[in-house]
Amino acid sequence: MNDQPRTDVVSRDQRRLELEQLTFSQNGQLFQPKSGRELMDMANMMSTAGFMVKDIYRANPGACMALIAICAPYGLNPLQVSWKTYKASxxxxxxxxxxxxxxxxxxxxxxxxxxxxxxxxxxxxxxRVCICSGQLAMEALPLEVRSPPLSKITPKNSPLWKADPDQQLAYYTGRNWARRYKPEMLLGVYDVDELSAPPIRDVTPREPGGFSQMAQAARKAPEPDPAPIEGEIMPTDAEIEAANEAARLAAEESNSRDMEEVPE
Known part of the structure; x- marks a missing residue:
């Protein structure tokens, strides 16, 4: 009597059916989907590959589908490439x-x-500087990219920057070559150094005007000196009333002294 679970048999048979529907490309590569259905079949099959695929793709057909789609234009095997990928954090x-x-x-x-x-x-x-050159099909001469000096390159997450700097310089400069001359080649493909680099700060001068700029200028500008007063300075009503009261009190005091000085 066969003790193998029924679910395992069904799963195995299902994978066989999926594999029968897959077609190989002319160079014998398997993961070259010809349709959306074939892409999903490949993704489902890859997600059940167990320890032959990186753990982040196991039981994850969506991630497998994305990796297959990325690898297909280059003719690379996603099972192999999966081991060259990892989560950035x-x-x-x-x-x-x-x-x-x-x-x-x-x-x-x-x-x-x-x-x-x-x-x-x-x-x-x-x-140390690396010069990477490559000739595009439509170019008459090779195109070059020079890396910064080794000391100027940041970040350096891989231990190979110390153990084998020439190899890392080649990787760094080759990637930059593609970014410059064939940017469409690596859309959405980044290495960990690019993903962990600090964000670029925008230093573009802002256009003049706007409430925020006026408020900032007002906070920085010193208080202006009061403008000089020109022409005749007129007293205020309070000043006039105070002056009249002082005059009245002075007159009363003067009259009081005069009365005290009259001889009997």
């Missing part, structure tokens, strides 16, 4: 980061660069 909604090796592999596998990217180096130590 421990947050539940953290984006997926790609290892620099996978990003450069996408560039070379795209077919857009004749013969793949090439690298050369200048300087030593902290002044």
């Amino acid at each position: 421990k947050s539940d909604d953290a984006p997926i980061a790609f290892e620099a090796q996978a990003i450069v592999a996408m560039v070379n596998a795209s077919g857009a660069v004749l013969g793949g990217l090439r690298y050369s180096y200048e300087g030593e130590g902290d002044s």
Whole structure:
């Protein structure tokens, strides 16, 4: 008597049916969907691959579908690429980061660069610089990108920045080459250094005008000196009344003294 659970048999048979409906590309690669149905079948199959796929894709057909769609234009196997991806942080909604090796592999596998990217180096130590060159199909000459000096590159999350800086410089410069000359090649694909870099602060001068700018200017501007008063200065009503009262009191005091000085 077969003790194998019925659910396992159904699951296995279902995967067989899905696999029968999949087609291989001319170079023998499996994960090259020809339709939305085929893409979903591939994603479902990949999500049940167990330890052959990175844990973040297990039982997650949606994530598998996204990775298959990213890998398909380059002809890369998403089962392999899955091990070159990871969550950028421990947050539940953290984006997926790609290892620099996978990003450069996408560039070379795209077919857009004749013969793949090439690298050369200048300087030593902290002044070490990498020059990445690649020739696009429609260009007569190779295009180059130079990295900053090694000491100027931040952040450096990978331990290879210390153990093998030339390799990391090649990854860094190859990625920048693609960002500059073929930005459409890596849309939505980032490595952990890009995702963890501090946000760029906007230093563009604001247009003149606006309530906030006027309020800020008012807080900074010193109080103006009072304008000088020109012409005749007229007393106020209170000042006139006080002066009249003082005159009346002075007159009463004077009359009182005069009466005291009259001889008998």
